[in-house]
Amino acid sequence: SWGGWSDCSASCGGGTQTRTRSCTRSSCPGPSSESQSCNTQPCPPTVSFIGTGVGGSSGRQIDVDEGEPTTLSWSSSGADSCVATGGFDTGGATSGSVSIIPLTAVSYQITCYGPGGATSSLISITVYKPNYSIGANPLRVQKNDNSTVSWSASHVRSCLISGPGLSHTDYSATTRSQTIKILSQSVYTITCQTYLSPVSQSVTVNVVPAFQEF
DSSP states (O other), X not given: OBXXXXXXXXXXXXXXEEEEBOOOSSXXXXXXXXXXXXXXXXOOOXXXXXXXXXXXXXXXXXXXXXXXXXXXXXXXXXOSEEEEEXXXXXXXXXXXXXXXXXXXXXXXXXXXXXXXXXEEEEEEEEEEOOEEEEEEEOSEEETTOEEEEEEEEESOSEEEEEETTEEEOOOOSSOEEEEXXXXXXXXXXXXXXXXSOOEEEEEEEEEEOOOOOO
C-alpha cells in the first residue's frame, strides 16, 4: 500500500513531493516510490532595496547628515515592474538607482509586481543636523585675568577646539569648559567634521586696558 505524500520541497515556483509503497509480500511488482510536482504557482518577486550615504552608512535603516547625498538602489527577481513611494520615481524599472538629498527624516518604499504577486521593501533614513557652539565668559578681561571657554557639539563626526592655551578633541552634547588666563586678544574656535564638510564657530576674548591712577 502507498503511504501519504511528503511535504512539498518548495512553497512556490514548483517543487516535488514523494511517497513510498510498503510491501507485505516477498515480492511486489512496480516501483517502491513515486514523485509528483507540487506548488507550481509563481513565487512572489524578491526585492533588494538599499540606501547608501556618501559617508558610508548603508542598509535599510541609515543615518545621514543634513544635505548629505544618498543613493537608493533596488533590484528584483520575478518582477515585471516596480513602483516607489516617498518622493522618487522608478519609471517602472525592476532595477536601478537614484540619488536624493533628504532634509528631514523620511521613509522610501519599493513595491515590485510579478505573476506571483507583489513584494515591498522599506528604507528609513534619519537626518542629523550638526549642532555645535562655543562661547566665553567674560568676553572682556584685563590682561592676566581668566575667562572660561565653553563648547558643545552633537551629530558630528569629530571636533577640534583650539585657541591660545586651549586644544581639545573631546566634545559632547553636554557643555564642556576650560578656564584660561588671557594674555592678549584671543580667538577660540570649534571646528567639527561632518560627512560633507567641516563646520566651525569662533568666539573672541578681548583684553581691555587696566585703569591707572595719576
